[in-house]
Amino acid sequence: MAFFKFKIKIKIKIxxxxxxxxxxxxxxxxxxxxxxxxxxxxxxxxxxxGFSHNTAGVRTDPAEQSAVYDIMTATGNDWAVQIPDxxxxxxxxxxxxxxxxxLYHVVSLSFGSLSDDTAFPTCDPTRSVISPSITKLPHLRxxxxxxxxxxxxxxxxxxxxRLGPSLQTLVLRENGHVGPIPLELTNLTRLKLLDLHxxxxxxxxxxxxxxxxxxxxxxxxRNKLSGSIPTSLGLPNLRxxxxxxNLLTGSVPxxxxxxxxxxxxxxxRNxxxxxxTESIGGLRDLVLLDLSYNRISGxxxxxxxxxxxxxxxxxxxxxxxxxxxGDLFDGMMGLMTLILSNMGFHGxxxxxxxxxPNLRxxHLDGNxxxxxxxxxxxxxxxxxxxxxxxxxxxxxxxxxxxxxxQMKRKLRxxxxxxxxxxxxxxxxxxxxxxxxxxIGPCDVPRFEPTRTTQHVSMDGENVVRSDNASRxxxxxxxVLIGLFQLTTCIWxxxxxx
Numbered sequence: 001m002a003f004f005k006f007k008i009k010i011k012i013k014i015x016x017x018x019x020x021x022x023x024x025x026x027x028x029x030x031x032x033x034x035x036x037x038x039x040x041x042x043x044x045x046x047x048x049x050g051f052s053h054n055t056a057g058v059r060t061d062p063a064e065q066s067a068v069y070d071i072m073t074a075t076g077n078d079w080a081v082q083i084p085d086x087x088x089x090x091x092x093x094x095x096x097x098x099x100x101x102x103l104y105h106v107v108s109l110s111f112g113s114l115s116d117d118t119a120f121p122t123c124d125p126t127r128s129v130i131s132p133s134i135t136k137l138p139h140l141r142x143x144x145x146x147x148x149x150x151x152x153x154x155x156x157x158x159x160x161x162r163l164g165p166s167l168q169t170l171v172l173r174e175n176g177h178v179g180p181i182p183l184e185l186t187n188l189t190r191l192k193l194l195d196l197h198x199x200x201x202x203x204x205x206x207x208x209x210x211x212x213x214x215x216x217x218x219x220x221x222r223n224k225l226s227g228s229i230p231t232s233l234g235l236p237n238l239r240x241x242x243x244x245x246n247l248l249t250g251s252v253p254x255x256x257x258x259x260x261x262x263x264x265x266x267x268x269r270n271x272x273x274x275x276x277t278e279s280i281g282g283l284r285d286l287v288l289l290d291l292s293y294n295r296i297s298g299x300x301x302x303x304x305x306x307x308x309x310x311x312x313x314x315x316x317x318x319x320x321x322x323x324x325x326g327d328l329f330d331g332m333m334g335l336m337t338l339i340l341s342n343m344g345f346h347g348x349x350x351x352x353x354x355x356x357p358n359l360r361x362x363h364l365d366g367n368x369x370x371x372x373x374x375x376x377x378x379x380x381x382x383x384x385x386x387x388x389x390x391x392x393x394x395x396x397x398x399x400x401x402x403x404x405x406q407m408k409r410k411l412r413x414x415x416x417x418x419x420x421x422x423x424x425x426x427x428x429x430x431x432x433x434x435x436x437x438x439i440g441p442c443d444v445p446r447f448e449p450t451r452t453t454q455h456v457s458m459d460g461e462n463v464v465r466s467d468n469a470s471r472x473x474x475x476x477x478x479v480l481i482g483l484f485q486l487t488t489c490i491w492x493x494x495x496x497x
Contacts, residue, residue, distance in 0.1 A: 060087040060096065060104045063136060068094070068106060070133035075111055075148060076124025093120035097139070105139040112146025112173075120144070125151030135162045142169040150176035153200065161187040171195040178202070181220075186211045197242075198222035205243070207232050221245050221266065229267070234258035244268040244290065251275070252291070257282045268292040268314065275299075281306035290314040292339065298322035305331035316341040316363065323347035329356055341387065342366035349374055349393075361385040365412060373398055373419075385410040394418035396442050413439055 065086050072080035083089040087096035087104040095108035110120040128148050134140070140163055153176045160170065161184025168190055180203030181196065188194075191212050197219045204227035205220065217240040228250030229243065238259045244266045251274030252267060262283050272294040280289075281303025289310060298320030304313075305327070311334050321344035329335065329352040336358050346368040353362065354376020362380075365387040372395030373388065383403060389412040397419055404411060413419055413436045420442035 060085050060106075064106050064139075067131075067133040067136035068109075071109065071131045072121070074131035074133075075121065075128045077121045080121075091121065095142075106137050107139050108142040108144075109134075109137075109140065110142070110144035110146075111148055112144070114146060120146075123148035125149065128152065129154065130157050130160070132157070132159055135159055137163075139166055141166055143167065144169070144171040145173070145175055146171070147174045150174070153178045155179035156182050156185070156196070156201075158182040158184040161185055164188045164190065167191060169193045172199070174198040176200060180204075181206055181225075183208060188212065189214070191215055193217045195219040196223065200224055202226065204228075205230055205233070205248075209233060210235060213237070216240070216261075218242070229253050229256075229272075231255045237261055240264045242266040243270070246270050248272060252277055252280075252296070254279050256280070259283070260285070262286055263309075264288045266290040267294070270294050272296055276301050278303045280304075283307065284309060286310050287334075288312040291318065293317035296320070298343075300324060300328060302328065304328055307332055309334050311335060311358075312337040314339040316343060319344045321346070324350045326350045327352050329353050332356055333358070335359060336382075337361040339363045340367070345369060347371075349388075351376055353377070354379055356380070357382070359383055363387040364391070365389045367391055369393060370417075372396070378403070383407070387412040388416070389413060390415045392417045396420055396422045397439070411436070 068086045069081045072078070080086065080089075080091075083091075086094060087106070093110040094106065096104040097107050098104050111123050113119050113122050123145070125148065129152070130145070130149075134143070143160075143163070156172060156177050156179070160167075161182065164187040167188050170185070170188065170191060170193070173195055174197065177196070177199035179201065181201055183206055185191075185194070186206060186208040189211065192214055193216060194212070195217070198221070201220070201223040202225065205225055207230040209215075209218070209230070210232045213235065214237055215235050216237050218235075218238060219240065219242040221242045221244040223246055225243070225246040225248060227248065229248055229252070231253045232255060233241075233253065234255040236259070239261050241256070241259065241262060242264065245268070248267070248270040250272065252272060254277045256262075256265065257277065257279035260282065263285055265283070265286060266288065268290040269292065272291070273296065275297060276291065278301045280301060284306065286307055287309055289307075289312070292314045293316070296315075296318040299322045300315075300320070302325065304310075307313075308331060310332055313332075313335060314337070316339045319342075324345055324347070326348070328350055329338075333356070335356050337360060338353070338356075339361070341363045342365070344367060345364075348371040349364065349369050351374045353359070354374045357380075359380050360382050362383060362385070366389075368391065369388075370392040373393060375398045377383075378398045378400055380403075384406055386399075386407055387410075393413075393416040395418070397413065399411075415438075419439050421439060422442045
């Protein structure tokens with residue numbers, strides 16, 4: 001659970017960072033922007049949160065200024081209407097760019113407080129809506145709303161699709177939006193980042209999203225989306241695809257393998273079934289793959305070995321119930337985190353895991369692995385978190401004492417059949433940890449009960465009982481004693497009467 005919380009925090013931070021990087025995408029030096037057709041844009045690159053150059057004779061486009069007043073009022077920021085020139089106002093959350101005539105246009109609007117360093121104007125959740133006046137900003141490239149509409153759950157307005165000629169970043173994150181994803185969003189043909197994380201969106205993922213050929217990041221995680229993942233979702237420029245924590249069914253589509261630029265693929269915590277497609281080995285740039293907590297079946301694809309850039313592989317919670325090939329992880333030289341907990345694996349732990357030099361976190365707990373821990377594990381010098389508990393492992397623990405000291409409580413070996421430590425090879429006693437109860441030294445012989453003779457006194461007579469390390473012998477002797485006692489009682493009863 002602690003690892004899961006840590007993982008969620010990391011994912012949230014990464015997603016927010018990606019969104020923030022897109023918000024600051026245009027903060028470069030001044031250059032002329034080229035359109036998709038190669039024709040120069042009417043604006044000069046380098047968005048301004050206020051005029052930093054000679055301001056004589058320059059001003060904000062009047063129509064856009066009026067639109068910004070409407071948008072700010074609709075989010076509860078009435079103070080903005082007192083600002084005579086919104087681009088000159090210099091508040092954090094609005095960016096403007098000049099055209100060749102020094103007329104400034106709004107290119108970015110952001111709402112919601114991410115942190116103290118990025119305190120965009122906050123929204124009043126009891127009254128905030130997205131104003132239709134947003135469509136009167138023809139040069140808008142980035143639109144960001146964070147935790148703005150939870151007090152009045154509302155659908156994503158379809159009119160946002162009218163921003164198609166300019167919009168490149170659309171973030172509607174943790175806003176409580178309801179209803180389906182509007183098909184009109186697929187008109188945003190210049191979109192590079194679409195983030196609808198943690199709303200209450202339902203329905204299916206529009207297959208027409210494949211029209212967004214320039215899309216680099218798609219985050220639809222933590223919603224209530226159902227149905228299958230569109231087979232046509234093969235976007236050549238996509239770098240991040242996060243559909244986690246929805247209600248998606250069906251299999252992992254083979255078409256995802258055509259997203260050759262992917263570095264993050266997260267489909268965790270859905271209801272996906274079937275096998276992991278072998279074509280996933282074609283995602284040579286993939287850094288993170290998370291398919292955990294679905295209903296995916298085994299075996300694991302042999303093409304995993306082709307994922308040389310992969311650093312994080314998380315598959316826990318899928319009941320596969322198969323054997324892992326011994327050489328499956330050969331070639332995964334970049335792998336740093338591997339989570340295969342509670343998957344029903346049996347057979348031996350793959351020896352190829354000991355040949356993954358950068359491995360830091362390895363969780364194989366809650367399976368049915370048997371045999372010994374591969375001796376090559378002693379070469380995993382970067383390993384600092386190892387869980388092998390709740391398996392059927394036996395034999396010596398092949399870990400150096402410095403590795404054990406480094407891991408401390410992050411080493412879990414308990415609830416196995418017969419693991420032991422070899423003190424002569426320098427391995428320290430791990431049995432003192434509450435997480436490794438029952439693990440003793442390998443050089444101490446197993447307890448073998450010896451033949452003993454006990455004298456049991458009964459009514460002044462000695463009854464000899466032989467204990468041959470057999471519970472059956474002791475049991476039979478006890479029965480004979482009981483019969484003798486019963487016979488004696490009957491004899492006395494007869495004598496009395």
